[in-house]
Amino acid sequence: xPAWSPASSLLSPYCPRCGAAHCRSAGVPHAFACLQCGAQxxxxxxxxxxxxxxPASADAAxxxxxxxxxxxxxxxxxxxxxIPWWLPRLQPGLRLSLPTAWQAKxxxxxxxxxxxxxxxxxxxxxxxxxxxxxxxxxxVVYRTVVRDAATGTSLGEPQRMAMPWAGSSGSAALQFFSxxxxxxxxxxxxxxxxxxxxxxFVDLQPQLSARFAAQLGEGIVGVAPKGRDRPDSLEVxxxxxxxxxVYWLLGQIWPAANSSSLYEKAQAxxxxxxxxxxxxxxxxxxxxxxxxxxxxxWWRHEPGQPLHFGYFDLQPGDSREVQTSLRSxxxxxxGYFTPRYATEDRGLLRIKVVQPAVPRFHADxxxxxxxxxxxxxxxxxxxxxxxxxxxxxxxxxxxxWSRTIDQLPPLGKREGGxxxxxxxxxxxxxxxxxxRQPALLIGEDGxxxxxxxxxxxxxxx
Numbered sequence: 001x002p003a004w005s006p007a008s009s010l011l012s013p014y015c016p017r018c019g020a021a022h023c024r025s026a027g028v029p030h031a032f033a034c035l036q037c038g039a040q041x042x043x044x045x046x047x048x049x050x051x052x053x054x055p056a057s058a059d060a061a062x063x064x065x066x067x068x069x070x071x072x073x074x075x076x077x078x079x080x081x082x083i084p085w086w087l088p089r090l091q092p093g094l095r096l097s098l099p100t101a102w103q104a105k106x107x108x109x110x111x112x113x114x115x116x117x118x119x120x121x122x123x124x125x126x127x128x129x130x131x132x133x134x135x136x137x138x139x140v141v142y143r144t145v146v147r148d149a150a151t152g153t154s155l156g157e158p159q160r161m162a163m164p165w166a167g168s169s170g171s172a173a174l175q176f177f178s179x180x181x182x183x184x185x186x187x188x189x190x191x192x193x194x195x196x197x198x199x200x201f202v203d204l205q206p207q208l209s210a211r212f213a214a215q216l217g218e219g220i221v222g223v224a225p226k227g228r229d230r231p232d233s234l235e236v237x238x239x240x241x242x243x244x245x246v247y248w249l250l251g252q253i254w255p256a257a258n259s260s261s262l263y264e265k266a267q268a269x270x271x272x273x274x275x276x277x278x279x280x281x282x283x284x285x286x287x288x289x290x291x292x293x294x295x296x297x298w299w300r301h302e303p304g305q306p307l308h309f310g311y312f313d314l315q316p317g318d319s320r321e322v323q324t325s326l327r328s329x330x331x332x333x334x335g336y337f338t339p340r341y342a343t344e345d346r347g348l349l350r351i352k353v354v355q356p357a358v359p360r361f362h363a364d365x366x367x368x369x370x371x372x373x374x375x376x377x378x379x380x381x382x383x384x385x386x387x388x389x390x391x392x393x394x395x396x397x398x399x400x401w402s403r404t405i406d407q408l409p410p411l412g413k414r415e416g417g418x419x420x421x422x423x424x425x426x427x428x429x430x431x432x433x434x435x436r437q438p439a440l441l442i443g444e445d446g447x448x449x450x451x452x453x454x455x456x457x458x459x460x461x
Contacts, residue, residue, distance in 0.1 A: 015034035015037060015039055016039070017034065017037055017039040018039070111132035111134065111143050112133050112134025112143070113133050114131070114132055114436045114437045115131045115133045115142070115436060116130070116172055116174040116436060117129070117174070117430070117438050118174045118425065119149060119425040119426070119430050119441065120182060120426070121425075121426040122196050125148065126148075126149035126441075126450075127148065127155070127199075128146070128147045128148075128149045128438060128452075129144065129146055129174065129194065130144065130145045130146075130147070130437075131143075131144050131172055131184070132145065132158075133172060135165060138164060139162045139163065140162070140165045142160070142162070143158040143159065143160050143161075144159045144184070144201060145158045149438075149452075150450075155199055156199055156200075159200055159201060161190065163186070163187065163189050170185075170188035170189075170224055171187070172185065172186050172187060173185045173225060176423075176424075177231075177232045177249060178249065179249055183204075183225070184201050185223065185224060185225050188222045188237075189221075189222065189223070190205060190223065191203075191208060191223040192204060205220055208248075211251065212244070212246065212253045215242070215253055216236065216238050216244070216253075218239045218240055219239035220237070220238060220239065221237050221238070222237030226245075228365075229308065229309040229310065230245075230307070230308050230309075232248055232250070233245060233247050233248070233306070234248055236253075242255070243255075243256035244256055247306050250304065250305070250306060263306060263346075264345045264346070266305060266306060267300045267308075267347035270301055270305065270347065271300075271302060272300070272301045272302060272303070273298045273299060273300060273301055274298070275296055275297070276296070276297050276309045277294065277295070277296055277297075277365050277368065277394075278297070278309070278365060279292035279293065279295070279363040280312075280351075281314065282314060282359055283314075283315060283316070283319060289361055289381040291360065292359065292360055292361075293314075293353050293354070294353070294360075294363070295314070295351050295352070295354065296351065296352045296353075296354060296397075297309070297348060297350070298350050298351070299346075299348055299349060300347035300349065308346070308347075310342065310346035310347075310348070312346065313339055313342070314338060314351075315329065315336065315337045315338065316335060316337075317331065317335050317336065319337075322337045328340060330343055332349075332350050333350045333352055334351065334352055334353045354397050360379070361377065361380060362377060362387070362418070363376070363377035363378075364376050364377070366421060367422050367423045367429055368424060369424040369429075369444075370394075371393065371394055371395070372391050372400070373392040373394065374389070374390075374391060374422045375389070375390045375391075375392055376388070376390075376420070376422070378416070382416075383418050384415060384416045386404055386405040386406055386413070386416040386417055387404070387405050387416055387417040387418065388402060388403070388404055389403055389404075389422075389431075390403075391429075391442075400444075400445060400446065401442075403446075405417035408431075410431075410433060410439040411431060411440070412433045412434035412435065414434040415434075417434065420432065420433060425441070427441075427449065428444055428449060429441070437452075438452040439452055440453075
């Protein structure tokens with residue numbers, strides 16, 4: 001293909017991008033490439049004049065833009081490289097600009113996700129103990145923070161506990177035992193007790209191994225609390241894989257595989273009795289939603305000995321199961337029967353259905369103290385319709401306070417309040433919202449003692 005020369009009828013081509021005259025044919029008619037910047041363009045002849053008509057290629061344009069912005073890129077790189085030098089000098093000034101009250105509070109986002117919260121009282125001062133979980137590289141990191149419940153001010157530095165993420169199971173929990181002490185459990189991997197003097201948790205696993213050296217002397221790989229049906233007890237896994245049921249306050253340890261038979265023998269000699277409240281399931285046809293009624297039950301008990309409130313079947317006296325197997329069932333009160341093993345092997349003595357005996361759905365005894373029960377249930381099987389939260393007086397078995405989840409905005413409405421929890425604390429009950437954060441502290445009559453979310457007073461009155 002002939003190249004355009006300066007003597008051509010078309011003017012000598014100049015690059016439309018950089019203006020250079022060093023251009024050569026690009027291999028197709030009237031197409032040129034600039035030897036200076038690499039741009040490609042086309043010349044069109046109109047009335048004897050040549051005009052550049054084709055823009056530079058995308059690659060060439062990108063390269064030209066990069067060259068134009070190169071000085072700014074270099075400045076930005078210099079700023080990034082100098083961050084370790086100027087940021088530490090800037091941080092003190094930033095901290096000084098914050099209000100003093102804020103400086104004493106640990107930012108929640110730096111701590112992770114709230115896993116558990118409780119409230120203790122020390123020398124007349126209410127303290128919030130909060131547990132946070134965070135993933136850091138290959139570890140799961142827990143931090144406990146103690147705050148003044150009235151002001152939110154942190155008391156001391158957070159306590160940090162880390163363990164490998166891989167292989168961790170279970171959940172984290174803060175739990176009071178009957179000795180009034182607060183205990184901490186982390187992913188079935190640790191066992192701590194709170195020291196009110198230092199506001200720190202003390203690792204009890206060395207004591208646990210030493211106290212039961214014959215069974216746990218080789219080491220412990222798992223510690224998990226049992227439910228409220230087995231007070232003050234732990235399930236402990238030794239390094240050799242054996243599982244044990246440990247009654248920590250009583251100083252007793254049982255092989256988990258034999259714990260049922262051992263308790264059967266022990267309760268036969270108990271001479272006292274103790275009461276227990278729980279929602280007990282009613283018989284239901286296959287496929288129907290589970291329904292339950294609140295039941296007060298009495299069990300054999302002996303002070304200083306293990307206690308287990310085992311589950312039992314509740315059958316109406318006129319049910320087909322009872323009528324066809326009378327020898328297998330025994331009456332236990334209020335027209336209900338239960339299999340004989342519950343009374344002979346588990347220590348159940350009798351029951352009383354708390355009135356009104358209305359079947360509830362997704363019902364739970366969230367917490368209790370000496371005088372009150374904190375109850376939660378759904379009026380229908382649909383969780384999203386919202387839960388009802390009540391306080392029941394044990395002596396009269398009358399409801400003294402009742403609210404729907406819609407009447408308690410600080411608790412949140414996720415899944416109709418299904419994730420709201422509560423616990424008995426000094427002076428009343430602490431309600432946690434659906435994100436496991438403190439929401440309301442209520443008294444035994446339901447009055448709001450403190451709204452941790454700062455919403456309007458009396459939301460739960």
